[in-house]
Amino acid sequence: MALKEGLRLRKRVFWRLTVPALGLLVLLLYWFPAFRQLEVLIPMGVCPSATMALLRDNFTGVLRPWDRPDVLTCTSWKTPIIWDGTFDPDIAQQEARRQNLTIGLTVFAVGRYLEKYLARFLESAEQHFMVGQRVVYYVFTEQPAAVPRVAMGPGRQLRVEFVARERRWQDVSMGRMRTLQEALDGRLGREAQFVLCMDVDQHFTGAYGPEVLAESVAQLHAWHYHWPRWLLPFERDARSAASLAPGEGDFYYHAAVFGGSVAALRRLTAHCARGLLLDRARGLEARWHDESHLNKFFWLHKPAKVLSPEFCWSLDVGRRAEIHHPRLLWAPKEYAQVRT
Ligand SMILES: *[C@@H]1O[C@H](CO)[C@@H](O)[C@H](O)[C@H]1NC(C)=O
Numbered sequence: 500m501a502l503k504e505g506l507r508l509r510k511r512v513f514w515r516l517t518v519p520a521l522g523l524l525v526l527l528l529y530w531f532p533a534f535r536q537l538e539v540l541i542p543m544g545v546c547p548s549a550t551m552a553l554l555r556d557n558f559t560g561v562l563r564p565w566d567r568p569d570v571l572t573c574t575s576w577k578t579p580i581i582w583d584g585t586f587d588p589d590i591a592q593q594e595a596r597r598q599n600l601t602i603g604l605t606v607f608a609v610g611r612y613l614e615k616y617l618a619r620f621l622e623s624a625e626q627h628f629m630v631g632q633r634v635v636y637y638v639f640t641e642q643p644a645a646v647p648r649v650a651m652g653p654g655r656q657l658r659v660e661f662v663a664r665e666r667r668w669q670d671v672s673m674g675r676m677r678t679l680q681e682a683l684d685g686r687l688g689r690e691a692q693f694v695l696c697m698d699v700d701q702h703f704t705g706a707y708g709p710e711v712l713a714e715s716v717a718q719l720h721a722w723h724y725h726w727p728r729w730l731l732p733f734e735r736d737a738r739s740a741a742s743l744a745p746g747e748g749d750f751y752y753h754a755a756v757f758g759g760s761v762a763a764l765r766r767l768t769a770h771c772a773r774g775l776l777l778d779r780a781r782g783l784e785a786r787w788h789d790e791s792h793l794n795k796f797f798w799l800h801k802p803a804k805v806l807s808p809e810f811c812w813s814l815d816v817g818r819r820a821e822i823h824h825p826r827l828l829w830a831p832k833e834y835a836q837v838r839t
């Protein structure tokens with residue numbers, strides 16, 4: 500009797516200590532950057548060699564995923580995750596030129612974001628984004644006259660499209676999907692074959708070439724690529740069109756970079772715009788706005804290519820041995836200044 504009682508007591512004490520300890524660890528990981536460095540210890544998984552042999556890509560030719568044993572180089576649905584060192588940028592350049600592509604790059608520069616970020620975004624894109632290819636930039640803004648004049652290389656042009664100003668930044672971010680859908684149905688869809696959609700509060704720091712192109716392209720989020728799936732910040736409210744049930748979701752993708760063929764992006768933007776509208780009709784707003792809907796879309800329709808975090812890196816994450824060569828950096832967030 501006493502023995503059993505003692506065992507039960509010990510069990511209870513064990514649980515009383517472990518549960519708060521685990522909870523505390525999660526909170527520490529969340530709030531303190533120093534503790535967050537511990538997340539590098541969480542393994543990303545490895546690509547099975549049987550899958551490695553099967554990886555194909557329309558732009559990079561043969562990929563060399565085995566050259567990066569330190570990171571996950573493929574998804575469970577057998578598409579490549581593009582890391583520095585696994586592809587040959589020259590082959591991608593030649594292939595894009597052989598296909599005579601026009602590549603679109605869309606960016607929203609609304610309110611203070613325009614004066615603060617647009618010039619640097621465009622200037623750095625001229626240095627690093629799809630150099631040697633035909634490129635058409637689409638800048639969506641409510642102040643077309645304020646768009647800076649940036650000298651464009653041959654075969655590259657800038658189009659400025661007017662969008663009405665929304666009051667809250669959440670609405671700007673959500674109206675984006677509808678605006679993109681309209682542009683893809685119009686001139687952008689006629690003149691480009693592939694389009695990348697990016698946030699403006701970032702700048703290019705390294706070659707960003709056709710190795711990123713595919714039917715549909717998703718970006719691993721720099722803050723979350725080591726996290727276990729159950730911790731990822733998906734929308735979990737079942738009433739939202741963006742909701743993912745426990746156990747659903749592959750990776751957490753960053754809405755600061757997504758892309759694909761015009762047809763695939765039409766489907767993506769239509770899906771997200773519809774989800775945003777449904778939520779609004781129910782008086783809901785998904786946890787991370789259009790990013791939540793993007794994550795739902797990529798859960799239902801797996802991306803054909805996934806970009807490693809070096810294609811959209813944040814220096815705030817700290818140094819990471821596996822990030823060899825960041826190509827695009829987010830600006831440090833200054834929400835108080837720009838979101839007014
Ligand atoms: C390549 O594309 C451009 C623009 O879409 C077009 O004007 C040109 O004729 C094309 N060249 C070839 C060889 O198809």
Ligand SMILES: *[C@@H]1O[C@H](CO)[C@@H](O)[C@H](O)[C@H]1NC(C)=O
Binds near residue numbers: 803
């Ligand atoms: C490669 O190109 C083919 C034909 O255009 C297309 O059907 C396929 O989806 C492309 N693959 C990827 C990964 O984009």
